[in-house]
Amino acid sequence: MTRTDRLAAILDLLADTGQIEVEDIVAKLGVSPATARRDLDSLAKQRLLSRTRGGATTGAVAYDLPSRYNRDDHAEAKNLIAEEASRLIQPGAVIGLSGGTTTTALAHVLSTREDLNTPSDRPTLTVVTNAINIAAQLAVRPNIKIMVTGGILNPRSYELVGPYTDIVMQKVALDFAFIGVNGIDAEVGPTITDEGEASVNTLMARRATESYVLADSSKVGRRAFATMAGYPFRRLITDSGISQKDKAAFEANGTEVIVAMGAAAV
Known part of the structure; x- marks a missing residue:
């Protein structure tokens, strides 16, 4: 561990x-x-x-970790993916986090990084998110600047969607975007169960210099309802459960596949 x-x-x-x-x-x-x-x-x-x-x-600490949100059969894989994604992020970066269990795991990893919690006159990290659970999770980290998009709340996913969200997203520039999905297919690309969330995810990804889909291997080969139309899907972070056949299929279509393997315990 x-x-x-x-x-x-x-x-x-x-x-x-x-x-x-x-x-x-x-x-x-x-x-x-x-x-x-x-x-x-x-x-x-x-x-x-x-x-x-x-x-x-917990004392006077004002937060309520959404632990139920990441307790599933694939929590270990999601944590590995989150750690892999965290290694891409340097202090001072501006990142986007969509909603989802794997992006929530990434927020959790970022919240425990000492270099992002060292007292500073400037934000050690700026996070733009449409997920209110992620915003709440990071809100007590005084050195992390949080920007929450507007929109209508989807109570099933904690995500804000709709035209107000789109307006805000069009006014930001991100270094990285990390996108959670419900399915990922080499031909169709990333898919989401809700069309409003798919639209926000697409816009967030397009506002970033580099964007990454975070998806554990159980989602590979699955298709949900809404595609992320207009999103040039080029980077996927997944776990070692992905088959060589699926990995090769993504790479043949121009997608870099990063397999999270974890790091030695310290």
């Missing part, structure tokens, strides 16, 4: 109960008490929890 994985796991455990002890972390994550204390101290410095003598509590 990487350090980022540990920090994310600690926050998930804390979200479940509102408090956690060092002994709980040792037992559930298989780390030493010293490592557990260092991780809690790091999260406390980032204002993600309040330290107590023997552990931590």
